[in-house]
Amino acid sequence: MIAGVAVEALSVTLGAFGLKKLDFALSGGELLVILGPNGAGKSVTLETIAGFHRPDSGRVLIRGRDVTALPPERRNVGFVVQNFGLFPHLTVARNVAIAWRHGRDADVPLAALPVPHDLDGLLSYFGISHLAARAPADLSPGEKQRVALARALAGAPDLFLFDEPFSALDSATRDQLRDELKSFLRRLSLPAIFVTHDHDDAMTLADKILVMRDGAMMQSGPAAEVLQQPAGSFVARFIGVDNVLAGRVTGVADGLVTVAVGERMLRATVPAIRAVPAGSLFLNIRAEDVTIRPPGTPLSPQPGINRLEGRLAALRGAGPLVTLTIDCGFPLKACLLGPQARAMKLDVGSAVEVEIAAGSIHLTAE
Amino acid sequence: MAVKSMPSGAAAHSWRSRAAPSRPGALYLLCWFLGSVLVAFLVLPLVALALTQSGASLAGVAGMADVRDAIALSLEGAFLSASCAALIGVPLAYGLARTSFPGKGVIAALVDLPLAVPHTVAGIALLMVFGRQGVLGEPLQALVGLKFWGTIAGIVVAMLFVSAPYMVNAARIGFEAVDPRLEKIARTLGLGPWRTFWRITLPLARRSIMTGVTLTYARSISEFGAVVILVYYPMTAPVEIYELFLRFGLDQAAGAAVLLLIVALSLFVILRLLALSGTAPRENR
Numbered sequence: 001m002i003a004g005v006a007v008e009a010l011s012v013t014l015g016a017f018g019l020k021k022l023d024f025a026l027s028g029g030e031l032l033v034i035l036g037p038n039g040a041g042k043s044v045t046l047e048t049i050a051g052f053h054r055p056d057s058g059r060v061l062i063r064g065r066d067v068t069a070l071p072p073e074r075r076n077v078g079f080v081v082q083n084f085g086l087f088p089h090l091t092v093a094r095n096v097a098i099a100w101r102h103g104r105d106a107d108v109p110l111a112a113l114p115v116p117h118d119l120d121g122l123l124s125y126f127g128i129s130h131l132a133a134r135a136p137a138d139l140s141p142g143e144k145q146r147v148a149l150a151r152a153l154a155g156a157p158d159l160f161l162f163d164e165p166f167s168a169l170d171s172a173t174r175d176q177l178r179d180e181l182k183s184f185l186r187r188l189s190l191p192a193i194f195v196t197h198d199h200d201d202a203m204t205l206a207d208k209i210l211v212m213r214d215g216a217m218m219q220s221g222p223a224a225e226v227l228q229q230p231a232g233s234f235v236a237r238f239i240g241v242d243n244v245l246a247g248r249v250t251g252v253a254d255g256l257v258t259v260a261v262g263e264r265m266l267r268a269t270v271p272a273i274r275a276v277p278a279g280s281l282f283l284n285i286r287a288e289d290v291t292i293r294p295p296g297t298p299l300s301p302q303p304g305i306n307r308l309e310g311r312l313a314a315l316r317g318a319g320p321l322v323t324l325t326i327d328c329g330f331p332l333k334a335c336l337l338g339p340q341a342r343a344m345k346l347d348v349g350s351a352v353e354v355e356i357a358a359g360s361i362h363l364t365a366e
Numbered sequence: 367m368a369v370k371s372m373p374s375g376a377a378a379h380s381w382r383s384r385a386a387p388s389r390p391g392a393l394y395l396l397c398w399f400l401g402s403v404l405v406a407f408l409v410l411p412l413v414a415l416a417l418t419q420s421g422a423s424l425a426g427v428a429g430m431a432d433v434r435d436a437i438a439l440s441l442e443g444a445f446l447s448a449s450c451a452a453l454i455g456v457p458l459a460y461g462l463a464r465t466s467f468p469g470k471g472v473i474a475a476l477v478d479l480p481l482a483v484p485h486t487v488a489g490i491a492l493l494m495v496f497g498r499q500g501v502l503g504e505p506l507q508a509l510v511g512l513k514f515w516g517t518i519a520g521i522v523v524a525m526l527f528v529s530a531p532y533m534v535n536a537a538r539i540g541f542e543a544v545d546p547r548l549e550k551i552a553r554t555l556g557l558g559p560w561r562t563f564w565r566i567t568l569p570l571a572r573r574s575i576m577t578g579v580t581l582t583y584a585r586s587i588s589e590f591g592a593v594v595i596l597v598y599y600p601m602t603a604p605v606e607i608y609e610l611f612l613r614f615g616l617d618q619a620a621g622a623a624v625l626l627l628i629v630a631l632s633l634f635v636i637l638r639l640l641a642l643s644g645t646a647p648r649e650n651r
Contacts, residue, residue, distance in 0.1 A: 103556025
């Protein structure tokens with residue numbers, strides 16, 4: 001844990017807004033994705049860790065050092081923002097070298113990073129030597145990201161902070177830069193916090209996920225756990241669960257909970273770790289867990305499989321993936337690969353049968 | 367370039383989508399027609415004035431010591447006024463751009479106030495403060511011997527009062543255009559608040575600050591009303607021209623006027639070019 005980061009009961013007040021008792025820890029090489037809608041306090045969290053807001057209470061520890069009372073220039077964090085925030089009046093070389101030329105006092109302890117410590121070495125490490133004399137305005141997004149990472153590394157950070165660096169990019173570029181960033185961070189084994197409202201970022205990058213709303217933590221934990229077991233309907237919607245349905249428990253038998261959704265009854269596996277929420281609850285079902293059966297396929301009923309009949313209400317996408325909305329008393333989203341959908345000759349209004357495994361229905365209380 | 371080629375309809379349409387049958391050509395033609403009326407209105411009086419003077423008559427005016435002194439005094443006063451405005455106006459502009467506090471709107475309005483005050487009124491008001499019996503004028507003379515009547519100090523005070531708003535407003539717009547995240551990044555790279563200001567914020571706002579300096583200089587050198595009330599002697603160029611006009615008539619005044627025009631405009635052009643000159647990054651590691 002000494003190479004990591006710990007945020008302990010951090011509270012900040014900014015006018016009417018505030019962060020409420022944030023608590024999380026990261027070890028070296030781990031990447032935490034903070035997810036949340038606009039105004040949830042994601043950027044404020046990063047800026048507080050970087051030292052731009054004074055907390056009311058709580059501590060920030062970076063590499064074992066309590067930095068809560070230190071100004072940003074003494075915290076050793078690398079900060080990468082939307083569009084990468086290169087200094088437009090400086091060349092690439094001067095952007096990268098600014099921490100050496102005008103930054104850090106000698107008494108700030110610096111991390112020993114496995115990267116070159118001279119300008120030429122650092123530029124060639126990132127493959128940007130040929131851009132040294134260029135102005136940031138002339139660079140592609142990929143080149144900007146490398147310059148931004150090189151610049152941050154020159155400051156010998158103990159922690160990387162990313163504030164939605166990709167949010168202004170098209171999705172192809174975003175995918176490419178995400179891969180590049182991931183492999184870069186893996187080589188360095190520095191902890192990193194990545195703020196985004198894009199759940200694709202979370203699924204691709206995260207070792208841990210923290211979901212925020214109105215300055216408070218909604219859920220935090222290992223990425224797989226948060227993605228598979230969202231703590232509530234808000235988190236579920238936010239991490240990209242396509243069906244979040246309100247229901248009511250009607251009975252429990254043989255390890256299965258029976259839940260009424262509208263007029264329909266669905267059976268769900270009793271959660272292993274959590275108690276069955278009583279009364280009204282939410283059912284979270286990912287679109288890819290809804291199986292479409294061609295009409296008339298004979299199947300023996302199984303207790304662990306929910307079968308529903310419905311009509312196709314909407315069909316979206318003609319490419320590799322088709323999203324279907326099925327009206328089976330309540331709207332249910334499903335997806336199919338393009339060729340499968342075309343082979344089934346589905347049309348709006350067609351009768352369809354769907355199957356949902358009881359184990360694919362995740363129940364939450366709120 | 368693109369804009370200039372717009373009025374010729376064919377060229378304008380060649381790069382526009384064929385689906386747009388509207389004729390922006392007519393709109394641009396109208397704009398350019400009305401615009402040229404304004405440009406002509408602005409330039410014509412100055413050209414007409416300049417044409418009244420031959421080279422010989424200008425040389426004659428330039429040979430008059432009091433005209434030369436007056437122009438030199440105007441330049442000196444405008445230079446000092448622009449410098450003072452930059453020195454105390456840039457910090458205020460940065461404060462207004464980067465902080466928010468109750469009453470900020472009031473301060474911003476107070477900065478603009480001189481723009482709404484007739485300059486003769488400004489002169490009289492300044493007299494109450496910096497005059498012989500003024501609130502500041504009297505103690506400052508008694509304590510440090512600084513006099514605002516009959517001295518360049520008074521001229522600078524009058525110029526500064528009417529021109530400072532231009533400095534503050536231009537610089538404030540410049541600072542507001544600097545992304546605060548760039549300053550934050552600089553801080554995380556180890557630059558303290560001062561170094562961040564000198565290395566990042568100030569260079570990025572440089573153009574706007576230079577525009578502010580140019581406007582302040584231009585407003586200062588052209589000031590007559592406030593100066594003439596606070597400090598009649600020594601005469602700045604506008605006051606000298608007014609005096610020539612009263613004593614010797616139009617011809618004498620016009621000669622000095624053209625001379626002042628040439629000097630003031632050339633400096634204006636130089637400052638403007640300086641303001642617009644390269645903010646592109648330079649390579650020297």
